[in-house]
Amino acid sequence: MNDVVMRPLRFTADVDAMRAFLETLGLRSRIESERGGWVDMLTGRGMVALHDAASSSTGGQPGQTRLSFEAEKIDELRDRLEQVGFVDATVFDEAYGRVLSVTAPDSVVIWVDERAEDMYGYKVHDVRPDDRWSVTPYLTGAEEPAWRRFLEGVGATVRFGPDDGEFAVRLDLSTTEDLDDVQARLDNYQVTRTAAGLEIVDPDGQLVVVHG
Structure with missing residues (x-):
């Protein structure tokens, strides 16, 4: 994996249903909590990380997606962010490991988990990711120039939509797999084929776009 990995966090009312949906698309489960909920x-x-909304300690609502990341060395990432002007980047310890917190543009607080070695309380699956798929979050209500500066410091890219309204993150994916093959797997979901790709209503009732 790269040093910093894009990891949108979806709060969901049904972790199992969202997991099944993403596995149908082509994602692979890597780590899950033995108690469920993650x-x-x-x-x-x-x-993509899935979190049971009912047990969220940060007010995550069902269907809400937040931008987050996982990194190998969060101290080095903190230094990079400080160099590009995000001086409140702070590293601290949580019960599940070390975390970096930083205020991104539009006053959005971003969390970056340090990649953990101690997997006590978690099941780890030995899986190979499907290289045809990638996570490409879609931001709306975002001040694009400022976000590009932030994302350059993190080493990540996203898609940008209209900059009016409240900041929001949509869980978009991109694939080099034939979209006809992808659509054929999605009989149990509402799917619309558009010029952008496949527009799918996920189990949380949210729109997910798969770009070809």
């Missing part, structure tokens, strides 16, 4: 899933580039 799973992170791999693509060839980037990850």
Whole structure:
């Protein structure tokens, strides 16, 4: 994996249903909590984390997606962010490991988990990601120039939509797999084919776009 990995965090009312949906698309489950309520899933580039909204300590609502990351060395990432002007980047310890917190543009607080070695309380699956798939979050209500500066410091890229309204993150994915093959797997979901790709209503009732 790269030093810093894009890992959008989806708060969901049904972790199992969202996990099944993402696995149908082509993602692979990597780590899950033995108590349930958390799973992170791999693509060839980037990850998606699922968190039970009912047990969220930060007010995450069902269907809400937040931008987050996982990094190998968060102290080095903190230094990089400080160099590009994000001087409140702070590293601290949580019960599950070390975390970096930083205020990104539009006053959005971003969390970066340090890649953990102690997997006590978690199940680890030995899986290979499908290299045809990548995570490409779609930001709306974002001040694009400022976000590009932030993302350059992190070493990540996203898609940008309209900059009006409140800041929001949509869980978009990109693939080199034939979209006809992808759509054929999605009989149990509402799917619309558009010029952008496949527009799918996920189990949380949210739109996910798969770009070809």
